[in-house]
Amino acid sequence: MLTEKSIAAGQANLEVFSETLQALAVYDRDILVVTSDSRGSGKLGPFGVKFPKQTVEIGIAEQNLVGVAAGLASTGKKVFAVSPACFLTARALEQIKNDVAYSDNPVKLVGISAGVSYGALGTTHHSLHDFAVLRAINNITIVAPADNFETEQAIRLAAEADYPVYLRFGKKAMPLLNSEETTFEFGKGRVVKNGGDLTLIATGETVLPALKAAQKLEMESGIQAAVISMHTIKPLDYKLLHEFAANGKPIITVEEHSVYGGLGEACASYLMQNNFHNRFKIMAIPDEYTVTGSQEEIFNHYGLSEDGIAREAMTLLGT
Amino acid sequence: MSEQELARLSVEYRKKILKYIYKAKAGHTGGSLSCIDILNVLYNDVMNVGPENFSSPDRDRYIQSKGHTVEALFVVLADKGFFPESDLETLCQYKSHYIGHPTRKVHGVEQNTGALGHGLSLSVGTAISAKLDDKDFRVFTLLGDGELPEGSNWEAALTASHYKLDNLCAIIDCNGLQISGPTAEVCNTEPLDAKFEAFGWSVRQVDGHNLKELQDTFAALPFEQGKPSMVIARTIKGKGVSYMENQLKWHHGVPSAEQYEQAVVELDAACAEI
Numbered sequence: 041m042l043t044e045k046s047i048a049a050g051q052a053n054l055e056v057f058s059e060t061l062q063a064l065a066v067y068d069r070d071i072l073v074v075t076s077d078s079r080g081s082g083k084l085g086p087f088g089v090k091f092p093k094q095t096v097e098i099g100i101a102e103q104n105l106v107g108v109a110a111g112l113a114s115t116g117k118k119v120f121a122v123s124p125a126c127f128l129t130a131r132a133l134e135q136i137k138n139d140v141a142y143s144d145n146p147v148k149l150v151g152i153s154a155g156v157s158y159g160a161l162g163t164t165h166h167s168l169h170d171f172a173v174l175r176a177i178n179n180i181t182i183v184a185p186a187d188n189f190e191t192e193q194a195i196r197l198a199a200e201a202d203y204p205v206y207l208r209f210g211k212k213a214m215p216l217l218n219s220e221e222t223t224f225e226f227g228k229g230r231v232v233k234n235g236g237d238l239t240l241i242a243t244g245e246t247v248l249p250a251l252k253a254a255q256k257l258e259m260e261s262g263i264q265a266a267v268i269s270m271h272t273i274k275p276l277d278y279k280l281l282h283e284f285a286a287n288g289k290p291i292i293t294v295e296e297h298s299v300y301g302g303l304g305e306a307c308a309s310y311l312m313q314n315n316f317h318n319r320f321k322i323m324a325i326p327d328e329y330t331v332t333g334s335q336e337e338i339f340n341h342y343g344l345s346e347d348g349i350a351r352e353a354m355t356l357l358g359t
Numbered sequence: 360m361s362e363q364e365l366a367r368l369s370v371e372y373r374k375k376i377l378k379y380i381y382k383a384k385a386g387h388t389g390g391s392l393s394c395i396d397i398l399n400v401l402y403n404d405v406m407n408v409g410p411e412n413f414s415s416p417d418r419d420r421y422i423q424s425k426g427h428t429v430e431a432l433f434v435v436l437a438d439k440g441f442f443p444e445s446d447l448e449t450l451c452q453y454k455s456h457y458i459g460h461p462t463r464k465v466h467g468v469e470q471n472t473g474a475l476g477h478g479l480s481l482s483v484g485t486a487i488s489a490k491l492d493d494k495d496f497r498v499f500t501l502l503g504d505g506e507l508p509e510g511s512n513w514e515a516a517l518t519a520s521h522y523k524l525d526n527l528c529a530i531i532d533c534n535g536l537q538i539s540g541p542t543a544e545v546c547n548t549e550p551l552d553a554k555f556e557a558f559g560w561s562v563r564q565v566d567g568h569n570l571k572e573l574q575d576t577f578a579a580l581p582f583e584q585g586k587p588s589m590v591i592a593r594t595i596k597g598k599g600v601s602y603m604e605n606q607l608k609w610h611h612g613v614p615s616a617e618q619y620e621q622a623v624v625e626l627d628a629a630c631a632e633i
Contacts (some may be wrong), residue, residue: 072491096487099521104480104514111484115416115472115489134474135511139481143463143471 050215053191054152057209058083060195065091071159071199072096072112074121076105081153082122102127105358108134110145118148118199125151125167125208126158133173140204141179148198150208153236153294155245156325157211159334163226167208168325171273174206181226182273184208184244187217190271193224194225202326210245210296212335217251217269229277235264238353239284242294243303245335246323246344251293253349264352276306290319290356294349296339299324319356323349360401365570367624369399370437370630373599374417374623375434375444381619383450385459389596389609390610391431391565393534394501397592398435400573401499408522412438413467414606417496420485422470424478425503427611433457433465441467463470469517476509478502480527483515484525486587497580505537507548518586520559525581529560532567534576534596538610551591560589 051068051349054344065087073079074096079088087213088095096112099104102123103128108123121128127134151170160166163262174182183198183205191209200206205226207264224230232247233254244249247269254265266284270277270293285291291311304322311320323344331341343352360368372395376535379602381385404409424433430450437444449455456464460473470481470513482500485577489496519527535542537570543549552562561582565572573592582588596610597603598624614622 093491098514098518101511101514101517104483104518105478107477107485107511107515108487108518110470111481111486112488113484114481115485115488117488135477135480138471138474139477145470156389274535 048186050209050213052083052211052213053188053209054083054211056188057150057189057195059085060218062087062090062225064196065094069094071144072114072117072120074098074105074109074119076100076102076114077122077189078123078152078308079216081107081124086124096303103135106132106147107139109137109147110135110143111348113145113147115189120148120150122150122152124165124183125154125170126165129167129170129173136174137142137177137179141177144179144203146202146204148201149204151206151208153211154208155210156330156335156338158340160332162332163330166330168330169291170208171295171303174276175301175306176227180204180206181275182206182272183226183271185271186244186269187214188246189216190224190230190269194271197226199226208244212245214245214248217247221282227272227275227277229280230269230271231266232269235267235288238290238292238357239266239268240292240294240349240353241268241270241281241303241307244296246296249339251343252346253353256346256350257353261354261359263353263357267338270303271328276310278310279344281307281310282314285316285318288318290353292321292323292349292352292356294323294344296344297324299326321352321356323352328346333345360619362571362574363615365399365403366633367500368403369570369598369632370626370633372399372431372434372438374626376430377600377614377619379434379447379450380430381614382448383452384613385451386613387427387601387611388613389501389606390425390532390534391537392598392600392603393594393596394425394428394532395431395494396534396570397459397501397530397573398431398572400577402435402439404574405414405577407496409443410466413441415495418436419496420482420498422478422485422498422500423461423472424475424500425506426472429459429461432461432468436465436467439467452619475503475506476511479512479515480620482527483519483524486503486519486524487522489526490524496526502529502531504531504533504535504542504548507543508546516555516558516560517626519587523585524587525583525585528577528580528590530590530592532594533568533591534594536596536605536607536610540607555589559586561586562589564591567594568598575599599629
């Protein structure tokens, strides 16, 4: 059971990212952080102080950030290119497509304060398109870790990956999610909770409200909902999806992304093309001018919350 | 390599560029002919790179930002022995690796380019890596004057001077023509020397077809310690073929059989005079 205490005990995934990188950089001088005036917002201030020769500041120039990162990676450097997800995956998209993915320069692109983490700063600072645009580009692994465990594991794997990776982080403190699984691989979804009445598939910071919703359903209605942290959006874990769809029970996907082109549509595409007819719902940010407010308020507004997800589950179950 | 040897090679390269563009019925003819003397001098007189050391982390790097003039690069790489020249018979054919822009599937190509405004950032990253590791290799990149309005070039130009990348040399193939007209009319970027000097570069202007001047210029690298070097090479689009020179339609024009024959006659005559 998650408690407020356990939630408070977690750190922001970004902080875990920074601490993990520092731990790796001590033993590996090829690890580089490349930033676009984003050391502060990326929690990388301490990294820059400890490892000044492993920090390359570009200034506010995201296209150049990615191009320079690709050049560095081509020489064998293990490059983490860090910038707010909204700018990194929009302004520098052509550099991601050509200099990183097409040229196969194994840059680790780190989109910070992703989704609606910047909340009230508005649409300019939201990234609700990144899964969609990056999914359509060949040769890039897309990962949105849910909790501190997944974050640390993802950073360690990314550091050694000889292929391009996009890592997506929010700003919110995240607890360690209940799970008996202690292994982590890109492309392998993590079962956070088992349950046979329906399946909630979430990614990144929406895994927590999905898990809370599952617990609410169990406590209030005796409904057993499985919860999957589908941290890797691409390559998607089709095997796990297949396994959980096989019982014919409803499936709900939950993501901090546009309803178009993200986790939900990726799952729907697989399910339809493999003759699954489970009742199915994509919970995401609708195609409209996004409401203003904090991340939590935006989540609540669009139902990406404990109550909203539980309500949708009851609707889908017909109860 | 002597100036005379380089001059002969330039004519040979021009003939091969036309041969394979004529065969493929596709290619960027005018720009390949304007930049070929620069590539000739770089690969045969300046850079420490060849098939024998291409996997060495210490090799000099060449990144072609103006990727569309790939025919010039392919011809030089074949001559250096990176791959058999006969491979170019497949230029732009179905499933050929020899496509209309540089790709790493071709031995000797450092980066996949083609979209404009990318080469300088890639080169800056590569040059920063050399500085971080105290390596001596140098990075050369060829830009087109027509691609300079891409803002990413100027972002990269700032970073190059900020990090004092005197191991980086950019060359602008200034042929003054781009697909829709004279560069000065499409988007005037002059004065280029003053702009790059203001961005912290050390700048020299050269006749991009004067092999001796190119040799001497590259021999003087870095032009200043602690500054990236910029070579503004004034060139002629379609250089070496009378009816192509300074003619916009040869940006990606393909010669007819008759035009191809005439070009070969002109280039053979030029070779005989060397």
